[in-house]
Amino acid sequence: MLFVDAKLTLLTIIPLPILAATIYVVNNLIDKRSDLIQKQVSALSTFIQEAFSGIRVIKAFGRQNDSARTFEKATHEYLKRSMKLTIVNSLFFPAILLLTGISTVVVVYVGGNDVINGTITYGTIVAFIFYLNRLTWPVASLGYVTSMILRAEASQRRINEFLKTKTDIISGKNIQKVLKGHIVFSNVHFTYPDSGIHALKNISFEIKEGSSLAILGSTGSGKSTIANLLCRLYDTTKGEIKIDGTDIKDFNIGNLRGQIGYVPQDVFLFSDTIKNNIAFGGIKLSEEEILRASKEADLYDNIKDFPDKFETILGERGITLSGGQKQRLSIARAIIREPKILILDDCLSAVDTKTENIILENLKRIMKDRTSVVISHRVSSVKLADYILVLEDGEVIERGTHEELMKLGKTYKELYQKQLTEEQKV
Template sequence: MKALKHLNKYFFQYKWYLILGTLFTFISNLFGVVPAQIVRYALDLVKETISLYFLYDGFGAQTVVYEIFAFSILLYGSLILIMALLKGIFLFFVRQTLIVMSRHIEYDLKNEIYHHYQTLPLSFYRKNNTGDLMARISEDVGKVRMYVGPSLMYGLNLISVFILVVGYMLSVNAKLTWYVLLPVPFLSGSIYFVNTIIIRKSEEIQANLSKISTFVQEAFSGIRVLKAFVQEEPSTVAFTKQSNIYREKSLDLVKVDSLFTPLVSILAGLSSVLVVYIGGQEVMAGRLTPGSITEFIMYVYMLTWPMIALGWTTSQIQRAAASQQRINEFLNIKTDIVSTKDISQPIEGAIDINHVRFVYPDSGIEALHDFSMHVKAGESVAILGTTGSGKSTVANLLCRMYDTTEGQIKVDGFELKEWNVQSLRGQIGYVPQDVFLFSDSIKNNVRFGSLDMSDEQVIQATKDADLYNNIMDFPEQFDTVLGERGVTLSGGQKQRLSIARAIAKSPKILILDDCLSAVDTKTEHQILNNLQEIMKGRTSVVISHRVSSAKLADKIIMLDGGHVIEQGTHEELMAKEGAYKELFEKQLQTEETNS
């Protein structure tokens, strides 16, 4: 139950639902227990009245006795009916409090997890797969809801029934009560033993479910690759294999769960036998009436259903504990991307990177080594290099997706760690190398960085990204809804839409991470010409493996293996006749050949 302590704050938040639900549960069970006493009075009345009825056989008083007897039985029957109706009404109130509370907690817990996910650094998402994240916020939360809802409701029902029934039983006959409760310790021991198995199997099932979610998510995200390599059948076989493991583990859990009901039924039957045997001796001794025996048997069966439900409830609680433990694993992870001084002010755009070394925490790969870069506000810099040279790492560090391993990065003279993270990122326009578009309209994708953006700003951003004419060719134009990850658009169109999204919010710092790799040379020149106007007055970092992109920049930095091998202006680097000139001439020849 330690893992489930996390939910106590929600119980306190919705304490009135819990308090009223507990009260309604007690009242509903009170109306369920009282009829047993009425039955006892009715049966004892029948036993006593029959003798009296036959005693007046042949006399007019016999009719009077019958009328009184019939009225009393009708009264008792009416009381039992009224009690059943009241019990049903309060059971409705129980569900309107406890089950409603569980839905509120489910809603709040999902929001808490989702919000927490968004605070975690990029390194967290590199280490954990999407399917597992989704399973914890959906399947695991669903299991937890079963604990805070139905399981809690049945648990309170058991406690209230046990208190009421045992209290009434003791008031009637203490000796018979202890015999009825004799099987309870054996039941408790059995539940403890079985639950040890249940929690272990529940954890295995939830972990396997995450694997299935991950497998399906990857298969559907990469469906084009799957089809292109004709791997539908192997993928189905692999999915079936994972599903079989899940099925086998679930069936094992069902076998364990199935022990509860027959076990409780046997113990309830044993209690009934003890009631009849011991109660019969008490009746013969004159210490009990036959009506009391019937009352006790009704009490035994009142306890049977809660005891049977105890097995189900315990199983659900153990599953919830296993799921909450998995949820807590991620909730206990705290982001290390925090602000030390919480500086939040307009950015001018001066960037100073001093002797930075960075090692990816999840892989241990050193991406940058002794990297330095100094850019004045409003200046532009191009970072060139081959794949794996560390270019995109610079972009991630500037957006503070990671913190440096060594060295420091300053913006406007303040260390990056001193800035308010949201304020910093809100003033940076970032076009990532791996374009991601949302399943929404083109208009909403462009205005994603600033939801209050005007239509004129959206249109201008798409014109600057050389995308406006393509959009106008679509039947729905700016209201065209994109498929998942922007599958409706071509690779070049997706990149240009990503550029439009970045420049639309008029950032102070613009970072373009190899954002023109999927466009042709003509479109590239058109976008670069537009970007020259856009980049005026704002600091720009152009990351690319194409030398043509470098013509936008005031200075150029050549990276190789995380090291700066050359830096300067285009003219200075050409004069050095080093790596930059070699790359420039090679790509120039390639363009001439292609043309």
Template structure:
């Protein structure tokens, strides 16, 4: 239960749902036990009335006895019916409080998990796959809900009913009660042993379900690659293997449960047999009445449900504990990026890297080594270098997606760690290398970073990104729905929509992480020309592979193996005749080859 202790805060929050629910449970069970006593009295009445009816055989009084007997029987029948109706009414109220409470807790838990996912850093998402994240927020939460709702409801119901029934049984006859309850210890041991197996198998099943969800999500995301390489059959076979493993584990669990419930019913049936046998001897000895046997049989049958529920509830609690343990593993993770400052700061855009080094925590790869540079506000800086030289890492550090391993980054002469991170990012535009668009309209994708963006702002941003005419060519224009990850658009169109999404914010600092690679030279020139107007007086950083993209930059950083090997303007770097000049020469040769 230690893992489920996390839920105590919800129980405190919804205590005014739990307290009435418990009261309704108690009342409903009182109305459930009383009918057994009524039936016992009715059974005695029938026995006595039959004897009296036989005694008056041949007399006129026999009809009067029959009339009294019929009315008494009708009275007892109506009384039992009314008691069960009252029990049903309070059971309804019980479910309306405890089950509804569980749905509120489920809602709160999902919000808590999603909110916590939001504050965790990129390193967390690099270490965990999407399918597992989804499974903990859906399947695991649902299993926990079964604990806070049905499991707790039936546990309370079972406990109350058990106490009331056993008290009633012992108040009638102690010896008969002991014999009737004799199979219960065996039942308790059986439940313990079986549910130990259930919890182990449940944890394995949950793990397999996460793997299966991750597999499916990944394959659907990469469906174009699968089709391109004609790997549908191979994917189906792999899925079949994963699915078979999950199915076999579930079948093993079901086999255990299939043996479990009949065993419980057998032991309860044994209690009934003992009740009739021992009760019959007690009646012969005059210790109890025949009605008491009928009453005990009702009690024993009433215990069938709580005893059956005991196994089911135990299973639910153990499965919920396993799921809550998985949820707690993520909820206990603290974000690696913490921003406590709430003061706002009007960003000017001055950037200062001082001996910055960075090593990815999950892989141990050192991406930056002693990087130092300054960029004055309102200037245009470009970063170029071979693949893996640390360009994208530099952009991630500027956005404080990670904290530096060594060294410091200063924004407007303030350490980036001391800034209000939310305020800083709101004033920063970022166009990532890997474009991500949502399954939404083009309009909503462009307006993503701005609340209540006007149509004019959206159109202007699309024009600045040179994608307006493409959008106007679509049947539904800006209301065109995009597929998952923007699959409806071409690579270049996706990049330009992503640029428009950054520009609509009118940022003070904008970072382009190699986001013009999928557009042609003419479109690139158009975008850069528009950017020159929009970002005039604002700090701009472009990470690129093509020198044609960056040759007009105020400062160019040339990176290699995580270090800045050269920096200066286009002309200055060409004069150095170093790495930059070599890249420039190779790109000119490539252009000549393409022309010829």
């Protein structure tokens, strides 16, 4: 173009940088608006998922209409954001055509004048229009590609955030061994990193191989926190935990957790068969083992009455079972793997005292030669343990055997008597 006519070239390429810049801006706009739409879609799906899984609560509180209204609002927001994107999108190609059109108009107008003046021929104009058409697309692509690179960079940054996140729970020496179950807590302090709550203060205790420890305490006193530390879901803030003389931080994490049977406070079941929910705790378990575990957790009598027995499908999070049945299933899942250390976090709270006693009796047999930690609000659950800790506000306020604590005549005894009279009333 330069060789043919320098002046005309200059005039025709003036709109092209504007074109590239426009495309860049428009693309960024599209990008931002798509991002807003993505966020709204994610908010919508979270809302729907929560509304369906919490449908019983919503209905029980009569909040259906409110819930529907909130959903409607969120959908409207989605509509609004989508419309905004559509408007920008619909301007994209017209804008390109307009700017390339301007160049063509300039060529025809200025070139036309030159032809009239006799400085150039018609052929030059035709050649220019051809050249221009071939030039437009690369320039448009330049803007397009630049914005794509920027978008990719932003996404990659977000992906890297996840890829580069490292867990703080790492193993020092990766020791793998068969546990015996001797647990020692020495001066353990723990502060939850996200809330800054000082949940455990200077906790020390020892559980000998094969013996049982019970932890009693009011709500929020730090009982579950001790269980979390034992499973190494968190690391202590200060102090150390040793199992069989080895610092818990030196164990291979998979190996350690594989030998601990943990019955968490919030039972989590999967929408699968009862059998698979029990066998979840171990690989390749035989029918007999599943049967035995369900009997030991005093669940078999219930399963027997279900039409599909062990093949009964549980609803989402085990919605088709009662609270006590869920807890017992969770216990069966933990004991089937014959763990060296068993942690029961308040897992008998939803069963009556009779069932509680049956399970505790069974557990005493199963846990012979294994270490167990029983966490509870109820004295009836803890009194059989070899050693009892009473926690309050993250501190141990009383410790000893049932007899010793009764003799001491403080918090434990008061609780015992209070709960005993309540039970008698029932």
